Amino acid sequence: MRVVVLTGAGISAESGIRTFRGSDGLWEGHHIEDVASPDGFRRDPDTVYRFYNDRRRQLLQPEIQPNAAHLALARLEEKLGDDFLLVTQNIDDLHKRAGSLRLLPMHGELRRARCSACLGLPDWDGDFDEKTKCPACGKSGHLRPHVVWFGEMPLYMEDIYTALAQCEVFAAIGTSGNVYPAAGFVDVARRQAGARSFELNLEKSLVHNAFEEGRYGKATEIVPKWVDDIL
Secondary structure (H helix, E strand, O other), X not given: XXXXXXXXXXXXXXXXXXXXXXXXXXXXXXXXXXXXXXXHHHHOHHHHHHHHHHHHHHHOOOOOOOOHHHHHHHHXXXXXXXXXXXXXXXXXXXXXXXXXXXXXXXXXXXXXXXXXXXXXXXXXXXXXXXXXXXXXXXXXXXXXXXXXOOOOOOOOXXXXXXXXXXXXXXXXXXXXXXXXXXXXXXXXXXXXXXXEEEEEEOOOOOOHHHOOEEEEOOHHHHHHHHHHHHO
């Protein structure tokens, strides 16, 4: 049984990861285009560096740990092996810490930097800014957060679409259905692979009608139960 799972911010909320985006559309008091776009980075790099440094510090607080939903998906992967793929929109590393190995972080990783000079992706847990030297090439002024911003292409799309076209089960967990292309994955899985589809969420997403079955509640409660059912 080939299974593809997509996860969003809702799976990490119970671990204490703030979603940052408020009902007014602001992220921690910033307009999204100011901290999550290439134009915003060019206009005010200091603010962007500071924003992601703050997020990285929060992620590394000892109380931020994988929850039962993360652990359940790692258990599902352990049983299915290469027939399982986990795609996440989250830039935290909680899936990795839970033991997930077959993992594609389509929006990047907070604990990595990206160097535009050598194209390196060094692991990074501390703060950095435009003066910081790349550990690979030694050049400064070229590091940015390894995060996919609005207007940029998500990562691993060819691998993701290949897996969607071959899966027998597709599940979206903790996603809003606001952001494409991820919101359209269910249509690809159903149309190209005839996959059974599940939405697991705190509440119905904007694309809930595209799923065959919806289960709603806390991720730490509904995801382990769904994994038990699949197995």
